[in-house]
Amino acid sequence: MEMTIQNMQLAQCGSRSAEPYDSDSYLSGVKPIWCPGCGDYSVLTSLTNALAYLQLSPEQVALVSGIGCSSRIPAYTSVYGFHGVHGRALPVATGLKITRPDLTVLVAGGDGDGFSIGGNHFLHACRRNVDLTYIIMDNQVYGMTKGQASPTTAPDWQGSELTPHGTGVNPFQPLVIALASGANFIARCFSGEPANLAEILVQAIQHPGFSVVQILSPCVTFRPEQRQWKNSVRMAESGLDTDIRTAARRLMEDDGMTVGQILYKGKRPAYQPQSASRGDIHKLERGFVL
Amino acid sequence: MEVNSLSIIVAGSGGAGAISTGTLLLNAAGLGGWYAYLTRSVGAQIRGGEAVAQLRISRERLASHDDHFHVLLALDWKNLGKFASEMPLAANGLIIGDPDQGEAPSEFLASGARLAWLPMKQLAQTIPGGRPNMVAMGVLAGLLGLPHPLLDTVLEKELAHKGATALAASRAAVKLGLEAIASLPPIARLAAPQMSTEPRWTITGNQATGLGAIRGGVRFVAAYPITPATEVLEWMAPALEEVGGVLVQVEDELAAINQIIGASYGGTPSLTATAGPGLALMTESIGLAVASETPIVVVDVMRGGPSTGIPAKSEQADLNIALYGLHGDAPHLVLAANSVQDCIFTTQWAVHLAETLQAPAIVLSDQALGQTRAVIDRPPETIFSTKRLTAEPPATGAKYRRYTVTETGVSPMAIPGTPGCQYTADGLEHSETAVPSSLAVDHQRQLDKRERKLGCYDYGDAWADVEGDGTLALITWGSCTGAAREAARIWREEGRQIKLVSLRLLAPTQPDKFASLLDGVQHALVIEQTHSRQFLRYLQAHYPLPSQVECLNRPGPLPIRSSEILGKLAKWK
Ligand SMILES: Cc1ncc(C[n+]2csc(CCOP(=O)(O)OP(=O)(O)O)c2C)c(N)n1
Ligand code: SF4
Numbered sequence: 001m002e003m004t005i006q007n008m009q010l011a012q013c014g015s016r017s018a019e020p021y022d023s024d025s026y027l028s029g030v031k032p033i034w035c036p037g038c039g040d041y042s043v044l045t046s047l048t049n050a051l052a053y054l055q056l057s058p059e060q061v062a063l064v065s066g067i068g069c070s071s072r073i074p075a076y077t078s079v080y081g082f083h084g085v086h087g088r089a090l091p092v093a094t095g096l097k098i099t100r101p102d103l104t105v106l107v108a109g110g111d112g113d114g115f116s117i118g119g120n121h122f123l124h125a126c127r128r129n130v131d132l133t134y135i136i137m138d139n140q141v142y143g144m145t146k147g148q149a150s151p152t153t154a155p156d157w158q159g160s161e162l163t164p165h166g167t168g169v170n171p172f173q174p175l176v177i178a179l180a181s182g183a184n185f186i187a188r189c190f191s192g193e194p195a196n197l198a199e200i201l202v203q204a205i206q207h208p209g210f211s212v213v214q215i216l217s218p219c220v221t222f223r224p225e226q227r228q229w230k231n232s233v234r235m236a237e238s239g240l241d242t243d244i245r246t247a248a249r250r251l252m253e254d255d256g257m258t259v260g261q262i263l264y265k266g267k268r269p270a271y272q273p274q275s276a277s278r279g280d281i282h283k284l285e286r287g288f289v290l
Numbered sequence: 291m292e293v294n295s296l297s298i299i300v301a302g303s304g305g306a307g308a309i310s311t312g313t314l315l316l317n318a319a320g321l322g323g324w325y326a327y328l329t330r331s332v333g334a335q336i337r338g339g340e341a342v343a344q345l346r347i348s349r350e351r352l353a354s355h356d357d358h359f360h361v362l363l364a365l366d367w368k369n370l371g372k373f374a375s376e377m378p379l380a381a382n383g384l385i386i387g388d389p390d391q392g393e394a395p396s397e398f399l400a401s402g403a404r405l406a407w408l409p410m411k412q413l414a415q416t417i418p419g420g421r422p423n424m425v426a427m428g429v430l431a432g433l434l435g436l437p438h439p440l441l442d443t444v445l446e447k448e449l450a451h452k453g454a455t456a457l458a459a460s461r462a463a464v465k466l467g468l469e470a471i472a473s474l475p476p477i478a479r480l481a482a483p484q485m486s487t488e489p490r491w492t493i494t495g496n497q498a499t500g501l502g503a504i505r506g507g508v509r510f511v512a513a514y515p516i517t518p519a520t521e522v523l524e525w526m527a528p529a530l531e532e533v534g535g536v537l538v539q540v541e542d543e544l545a546a547i548n549q550i551i552g553a554s555y556g557g558t559p560s561l562t563a564t565a566g567p568g569l570a571l572m573t574e575s576i577g578l579a580v581a582s583e584t585p586i587v588v589v590d591v592m593r594g595g596p597s598t599g600i601p602a603k604s605e606q607a608d609l610n611i612a613l614y615g616l617h618g619d620a621p622h623l624v625l626a627a628n629s630v631q632d633c634i635f636t637t638q639w640a641v642h643l644a645e646t647l648q649a650p651a652i653v654l655s656d657q658a659l660g661q662t663r664a665v666i667d668r669p670p671e672t673i674f675s676t677k678r679l680t681a682e683p684p685a686t687g688a689k690y691r692r693y694t695v696t697e698t699g700v701s702p703m704a705i706p707g708t709p710g711c712q713y714t715a716d717g718l719e720h721s722e723t724a725v726p727s728s729l730a731v732d733h734q735r736q737l738d739k740r741e742r743k744l745g746c747y748d749y750g751d752a753w754a755d756v757e758g759d760g761t762l763a764l765i766t767w768g769s770c771t772g773a774a775r776e777a778a779r780i781w782r783e784e785g786r787q788i789k790l791v792s793l794r795l796l797a798p799t800q801p802d803k804f805a806s807l808l809d810g811v812q813h814a815l816v817i818e819q820t821h822s823r824q825f826l827r828y829l830q831a832h833y834p835l836p837s838q839v840e841c842l843n844r845p846g847p848l849p850i851r852s853s854e855i856l857g858k859l860a861k862w863k
Contacts, residue, residue: 028712030725059709064552074714075726080706081714082555083726084548085578091512091545095552095560096706098536099510103556103706124541277534281504284529288491288501290320290665 019055023048026058028078033069037227039191039217040070040137046194047106047135048077050201054104061104064093066118068110068144070137070217079106087117090125090134097130101272104205105131111138115151115172122174126181129209131270135201136174136212137191139219139226147222159222174214176251179244179264184209186247186264188256191217192230196260203262209270216259229257236261293478295348297356298430299377300423302365304332304341307423312343313663314427314448318440319347320492320665323483327352327630328663331376331847332602333369340369342377347434349481352664353629354772357853359383360477361433362398364391365410365422371395376848379403384477386429388422406474413466419459420466428467435480438468488668495659496521498633499589500529503561505634506641507676508587509535510560512549514542514568517601518657519591522563543568547575550586554579555715557678557705559645563589566608567598569652573615578717579650580620580740583693583703585678587640592656594846604658605846606768606819612652613797613828619737621744623651624797628755628771630664635672636794639752642674647743648703654796656819658769658849678703683710692724695735699743744798753795756807760787762862763808763836766817767793767825770850774817777855786863799832813838813862817855821845 026048034040051061061079065071067086074081080103084092089107097105114122114136125134140157142148148160151172158166175186185207189197197215204211216233218226236258247264298315302308309330316326327346333339346355358380364370364387374397379385383403387394390411399405408429414420431441441464449457493501499522503511511530513523527537535558540546543564550560564572569590579586592608594600612624623643627636637653644651681702684690690711694701704711713724719736721727755771758778766774771792778790789811808814814836818825826841842858844850 057709058712059707062556062706072726075716075724078712080704080712082552082582083714083716083718084551084582085574085717088544088548088575088578091540091548092552092555094538094545095510095512095549095554096556097552098538098549099553099558099560100556100706120541121545124545273536273538275531275534275536277532279532281533284501284504284532288493288497289489289668290317290492 021052021055021058023052026051026078028076030075032076033072035221037220038069039139039219040073042191042194043135043137043197043215043217044073044076046197046201049194049198050205051079053198053202054205056104060102061106062096063106063108064096065089065107066109066113068113068142070108070110070143071113073108087113088121089113090118090121093132094125094128094130097132098273106133106135106205108135108137110143111136111140111152112142112150115174119151123177123181125210126178126183126212129182129184129268129271131208131210131272133201133204133211133213136214137217138174138214139217139223141219141222143219143222173251175212175263176248178212179248179251182268183212184266184268184270185211185262187212187262188214188216188259190229190233190259191215192233193235193260200262207265209266209268233257233259235259242266291478292481294350294481295346295352295356296434296478296480297344297346297359298361298363298434299342299344299359300363300365300426300430301340301342301370302423303368304339306341306365307421308341308365309343311423311427311430312345314444315345315430315434315436316663316665317444317448317492318431318436319434320490321440321443322436323485324349324665325352326665327355329355329658330661340373342373344377347480349483351667353775354852355849357851361386361430362403363426363430364388364394365426366391367395371397374398384475386474404475408470408474413470414463417459417462417466419456420463421460424460424463425467425470428464429471431464432468432471433474433477486667491666491668492663493630493666494521494661494663495627495630495633495655496591496661497525498630499563499627499637499653499655499660500526502634502637503587503641504529504533505672506638507559507645508561508641509533510550510553510558511535511537511562512540512546512553513537513562513564514540514546516565516568518593518660519563519565519589521660522589522591543571544575547572547586547588551575551579551584554584554586555706559585559641561587561589561641563591565591565593566595566611569608569611570615573611574617576622576650576652577616577618577620580616580622581717581719582715583648583740584715585644585648586650587637587644587653588650589637589653589655591660592654600847602657603847604656604769604819604849606656606770607821607824607845608654609796609820609824609828612654621741621798622649623647623744624654625651625795626654626768626793627659628768628792628794630659630662631666631669633659634669638672638674642676645676645678646700647747648678648700649744654768656769680705681708681711683708689723691722693720693736693739694722695739698746699739749795749800753793753800753803754807755790755792755794757790758782758788760789761810761812762787762859763789763791763811763814764817764855765791765814765829767796770817770819773850773852773855776852777859780852780856781859796828801833804833808834808836811836815855815858816841817850818843819846819850
C-alpha cells in the first residue's frame with residue numbers, strides 16, 4: 001500500500017482527533033517571494049504537512065537557513081526561524097541544537113548555499129552527526145542571483161553568461177559525499193511528489209542524527225527545462241538500505257533522478273556533548289591559587 | 291646593592307625546558323610573596339626552535355617587563371643571537387653559558403654584560419635522569435635569592451606526576467645548581483617581598499580571558515585553534531564542562547562564529563576566540579550578529595600581521611579590522627584588555643555588554659598579554675547583573691515584534707521555546723515584526739535603533755583607566771599600557787605629574803567623556819604597537835586631542851619599553 005500522510009496517521013493512532021495543529025498552523029502568512037511555479041512552494045507545503053503529522057508545537061521547532069530563494073523559507077513558517085548568511089546555515093543550526101537539544105532543529109537551503117559556499121560545513125555536519133534534518137532544495141542553479149551554474153549543474157549547461165561554454169566540471173554528488181562523510185539518514189525526493197516528500201521528511205525528522213533530504217525542486221525561471229522533471233524522475237522501487245556498501249553502490253550507479261525513498265539509514269548515535277554542571281566557578285578559581 | 295625587581299632570561303632550543311624552568315621559578319617566587327611576570331617567546335619552528343622565558347620578579351605589583359634583563363642564562367645558543375634585540379641586557383648584567391654549547395653570540399656580548407661559564411650539561415649528567423634546565427633552575431633561584439624550601443614545594447607540586455625517580459633527579463639537579471653559584475660573579479640583591487594575607491594567583495592572560503568569559507556567563511564556545519589564542523580554548527574546554535557548558539572544536543572560523551550565533555539565538559551566552567586570520571574570516575558573520583541583534587563575544591588574541599605574519603609574537607595591528615572591518619553600517623562593541631589580570635574583567639564586561647545590548651563584542655587581547663603568566667593579587671569578583679532582555683509569551687492575539695523600536699534601542703528577544711513569539715531572526719533588513727524589508731523607512735529605522743542602543747548606553751567609568759593628573763598625558767591601549775604604567779610610575783617618582791589614559795572601550799567612542807578627562811592636558815604622547823599608527827588615527831578621527839601630540843609606535847614583535855616612553859617625554863620635563 002502506498003503510504004500517504006493521511007493513512008499513516010490513520011494507521012498509527014485513532015486518538016489523534018483532538019490535534020491542535022493542522023498544516024496551516026505552521027504557516028506565517030508572509031507571502032513568498034518565489035516565482036509562480038517554483039518547486040519550493042510544494043516543499044513548504046510538504047514541510048508544514050510533516051510538522052502537522054508530527055504535531056510538534058511551533059515554538060519547539062527551529063528552522064535555520066542561509067541565503068538563496070530556497071533559504072527564504074523560514075519566514076514563511078510559524079516556527080522559530082533564523083535566516084543567516086550565505087552558506088552558514090549548518091553551523092548556526094549546529095550551535096543551536098547542541099545548546100538546545102530540546103528543540104527540533106531543521107535546516108533548509110539551496111544547492112549553492114549547501115554544496116558550494118557552505119560545502120565544508122556540509123562535510124563536517126555529516127561527520128559530526130548532530131540531530132538535525134537538512135532539507136536541500138536542489139535546482140542545479142543559483143536562482144537568487146539569476147541563474148548561474150551551481151555545484152550540481154551538468155557540465156554542458158550553457159544557460160549562464162558566466163559560463164557560456166558550460167562549466168566543464170564534474171557535478172557534485174551530494175548524497176555520495178553525505179554517505180562517505182557519515183550522514184545518518186539519506187533520501188532524495190521530488191517537490192512534484194509532495195505527499196511522498198512529507199512522509200520522508202517525517203522520517204528524517206524522527207531519525208536521530210544528521211538527516212539529509214535532497215529535494216529536486218525546479219527553478220522554472222532559470223531552468224525552465226526542469227518543468228520536465230516530472231517526466232524524468234523515477235520513483236524508486238525499493239527503499240531503505242541499512243548496509244552502507246549497498247547504499248554506496250546504489251548511489252554511485254544512480255543518475256540522480258531516482259526519488260521517493262530513503263536511500264540509507266544508519267545507526268550512529270547523534271552527537272550531543274554531555275555536560276552536567278559538576279562543580280562551580282569557585283572550584284575553577286581555586287586552580288589559580290598559588 | 292638591593293633592587294626592587296630583578297629580570298632574568300632562560301633560553302634554549304625548544305624541548306630544552308627553558309619555559310618550564312621559567313614557570314617553576316615564577317611559582318616559587320609567587321609562593322615566596324614576590325610578584326612575578328613571565329613571558330615566553332618561541333621561534334618559528336614548533337619544536338627545536340628557540341624558546342625563551344623572560345621572567346621579572348619584584349616586591350611591587352608588575353605591569354610589564356623592565357627595560358633590561360640582569361641575567362641571561364642560555365642552556366644552548368642555537369639561533370639566539372638573531373633575537374638579541376628582543377633581549378636587551380643591562381650593562382652590569384650577567385650572561386651564563388655552558389662551555390659545552392660553544393661560544394656566546396657577539397650580539398649579547400656587545401651589551402657589556404659579564405660572561406660566566408657553568409657546565410650545566412656536565413653537572414646534570416652526574417645525576418641519573420638529571421636535566422640541564424633543572425641545574426639552571428637551581429642557579430637562577432640562587433641568584434634571585436629564592437628560599438630553598440619553596441623550590442622543593444614547587445618541584446613537588448609540578449613534577450610529582452612524573453614519578454618519584456624523576457622528582458628526585460630534579461631535586462638533585464636543582465641542588466647542584468644552587469651550589470654552583472658560588473663560582474659566579476654576584477648580581478644585585480632582590481629586596482624581600484611584602485607578604486600578603488590572601489594567597490596570590492598565578493594565571494596567564496589567555497586563562498584570564500577564559501575565566502572572565504565563564505564569570506560573565508558564557509556556556510558555549512565554538513572555535514578553531516590558532517596561535518596565540520589556543521590556550522584560551524585549552525583552558526575553557528574542561529572548565530566549561532565543570533560549569534555545565536560545552537566547547538566544540540569546529541571545522542573553521544566560519545563555523546565557529548556561526549555556531550556561537552546559533553547557540554546565542556537559542557539563549558546561551560556564547561563566545562569564540564581566535565587571532566587576526568580567524569577574525570578576518572569571521573567578519574561577514576559578525577555583521578549578521580549586528581543585523582539579527584544576536585549577542586556574541588569574539589576574542590582576538592592579536593599577533594603580527596597581515597596574513598600569517600608572525601604567529602607567536604605580539605602586535606596591536608588588528609585594531610582597524612576590529613573597528614572598521616564589518617561591511618555596511620554595523621555598530622558593534624570593541625573592547626581591549628590592558629593587563630593580564632584585566633583580561634578577566636574586560637572579557638566579563640564584554641559578555642555583559644553583548645548580552646545587555648544584544649550586539650556582538652570584539653575583545654582585543656594580544657600575544658604579549660595572552661601568553662604572559664603573572665603572579666597577581668586575588669582578583670575581585672566582578673558582579674554584573676547580566677540578563678538578556680527576553681520576551682514573555684504575549685497576551686492572546688498580540689503579535690510579537692522582535693525588532694520593535696524602543697527608546698533604548700534594545701527590544702525583548704524571544705528565546706525559542708517561548709510560545710506565541712515565533713519569529714525569524716534575520717540578516718536581511720527587516721521591519722519591526724522581523725519580516726524582510728527593503729523599504730528605506732525600515733532600513734533607516736533599524737539602523738537608527740542599532741546605533742542608538744550602543745550610543746545611549748551608559749558605560750560608566752570602566753570605559754577607560756585613568757591614573758594620575760597633570761598637563762601631560764600618556765594615551766594608550768591594550769598591552770602597551772604595561773610599559774606606559776611603568777614609565778608613569780618612574781616619571782612620578784621623579785616628582786613630576788602625568789596622567790595615564792588607557793582606553794578599554796574602543797567602540798562605541800565616548801567623545802564627551804574623553805574631552806572631559808583630557809581637560810587641561812596640553813601635551814600627549816600616544817603609545818601603540820602598530821606600524822601605521824592605527825590608534826593615533828583612530829583618536830584623531832573620533833576625539834579632540836591637545837595641540838601637541840606625539841606618537842610612539844612600532845610594529846611587533848619588539849615591545850615598547852618604558853625607557854623609550856621616558857625618552858620621548860624628556861622634552862616636556
Ligand atoms: C558571501 C556571499 N556571496 C555571494 C552571495 C550572493 N548569493 C546569494 S544567493 C546565491 C546563490 C543561491 O543559490 P542556491 O543556494 O542554490 O539557492 P536558490 O536561490 O537556487 O534557491 C548567491 C551566490 C551572497 N549573498 N553572499
Ligand atoms: S528564481 Fe528559480 S528558484 Fe528562485 S523563486 Fe524563481 S523559480 Fe524559484
